[in-house]
Amino acid sequence: MDGYNLRAGTLNKIVEEITPPKNVNNTFVSLFLLTYRSFTTPEILLVKLRQRYDVPREENQEDQQYKEKALPIQLRVINVIKLWLDTCFNEMSNKFLLELKDFIDTKLMRDHVGQAKSILQILEKQEKLKVSSEKPNFIFNKPPEPPIIPKGGKIFLPELDWMDLDPQEIARQLTLIEFEMLYKIKPSEFLNQSWNKPKLRHNAKNILDYIDYFNKFSMWCSTRIIFPQKIKQRVKAWVKLIQVADHCYQLKNFNSLTALLSSFMTAPVFRLKHTKAAIPQPETDKWNELAAIMDMEGGFSRYRKELENTTSACIPYFGLFLTDLTFTEDGNMDEYKGLINWTKRKLIGQILQKIKNYQSTGFNIQPIYQIQQIFRVLKHRRTEEEQYADSLLREPRKADRSQIE
Structure with a gap:
């Protein structure tokens, strides 16, 4: 059986499969x-x-x-x-x-000097x-x-105003x-849902930093919309953020795009009906178009299709990758009949390979x-509670447009 299609096995068996004497499956090794x-x-x-490198010698061989039997396996170990x-x-x-x-020093320098030197060069x-x-x-x-x-x-x-910046450059x-x-x-940060488990969170520092940045950026955006006291200035800020979202989409930065769209849908922002009504139609249409791309319907089917067709540099919506990983982790046992469940690891590896591909194109x-x-x-x-209080000041409940500055 090709190692890639292995369902489950011991660690020894899996190591054998990544170092076969013939026909190695490179995808299997990568995963x-x-x-x-x-x-x-x-x-x-x-x-x-x-x-595995120390191939046992048969009696009277x-x-x-022995060399014909051992050499291919040893070279596979070296390549891994x-x-x-x-x-x-x-x-x-x-x-x-x-x-x-x-x-x-003890084995490779004795048996395969050239390969040993090659590994030392990589190191x-x-x-x-x-x-x-x-x-x-890059x-x-x-x-x-x-x-x-x-x-x-x-x-x-010293205090550069974000409103003076071009939305494309933002x-x-x-x-x-x-x-x-x-x-x-x-x-390794993606494995075993480390970011979700208190005892493993120390293994996922960069994931947690990224999640934290997404939340802070989204909170910053909603603050920028609510903060201005006059409706004209709120509209101006909201329009600029819609334009930034559109440019993020053009750049295939789906994570910033999602953070921006999320900020528009927070309770303190979404209730600003008079401010929202004053957004010019072209920007409203653009917002709706971007929201449709990132719609959760069908498990983000439209976004997934768009992502699949993207060939240039791209930043995926990171939260969805974590959701997919969680679904795969929770839906598959770590072991199958007491053996390492390779099918589960293969599914996880395929997700991680996609992330690795996005990391490799700048x-x-x-x-x-x-x-x-x-x-x-x-x-x-501002916190969501503070924003909600600000939102009520900007547009009190049941206030007419004539009562809004």
């Missing part, structure tokens, strides 16, 4: 490396790979026969280690790396990359579009901030520090 931490540790896996280092290096402890170097490269890998660093074949900067030197003011800088946060998340956008600072700090956010 295994994305999910193995849900049922073992890097240290135990390395022990199992070392055991000639040297040539190389891929492991390339994809998961940032998750490896110093203890693990010492054990790996011991394996290289050296990854050590150098580790210093700068917290932030995306090379593009053309310069980014010129940024849209406020005129009259406003960009250099969307661009939001996209860079969002992508940086998505890029930081490691595959946005060719010029970062503007001053603008990013506004949307990193998100100052003057």
Whole structure:
């Protein structure tokens, strides 16, 4: 049986399947490396790979026969280690790396010098990359579009007003901030619903930071709509945020888009019927169009189709990925008849592979520090309770339009 189609197995069996003497399934190996931490540790896996490397010799077996049997398996083990280092290096402890170097020194340098040196080169490269890998660093074949900067030197003011910024440039800088946060998340953070479990939350720091940013940004947006005392200024802020949402959609930044749409639907904002009625029709139509794309109907069917057809850089709606992972985790047992349920890990791995693909394609956008600072700090956010109190002041219950400033 092809390892990819394995239903369940022991750890030894799965290690055998990722290191077969012939016809390795690369997808199976990739999914295994994305999910193995849900049922073992890097240290135990390395022990199992070392055991697999030491192919047992049959009694009275000639040297040539043994080499023909052992060599393909040993090379598979080496290839798995190389891929492991390339994809998961940032998750490896110093203890693990010492054990790996011991394996290289005691076994690989003796049996496969060229391969051992190749692994050491990967280790050296990854050590150098580790210093700068917290932030995306992509090379593009053309310069980014010129940024849209406020005129009259406003960009250099100590307190830059977000209303002076072009909505397209806001969307661009939001996209860079969002992508940086998505890029930081490691595959292991998604396993075992770590972000949802108090005892495991320490394993999902970057996921929790990303969720927190989504909530804070959405809260900041709703505050910006409610804060102005005059209806004209509230409409102006709301319109600008709709325009930002549209530009986020054009950039395929579905996470910021969803945060913006969510802010429009909070109780304190949604009840501002007179403010909403004053939004010009083109912006109202655009809002409705964007809301239809992100509609929950059919399990976000329209959005999922749009995401599937996206070939450029993209930031997916992150909350839906977490929902899909939770559904997969809850709907499948960790074990099947006492064995590791590989079917479950394969389903989870397929979701994680999609996220990995989004992390691997960056946005060719010029970062503007001053603008990013506004949307990193998100100052003057009000709680939902405070916003509701403000909303009642702006538009008291049963107030006519004539009574609203």
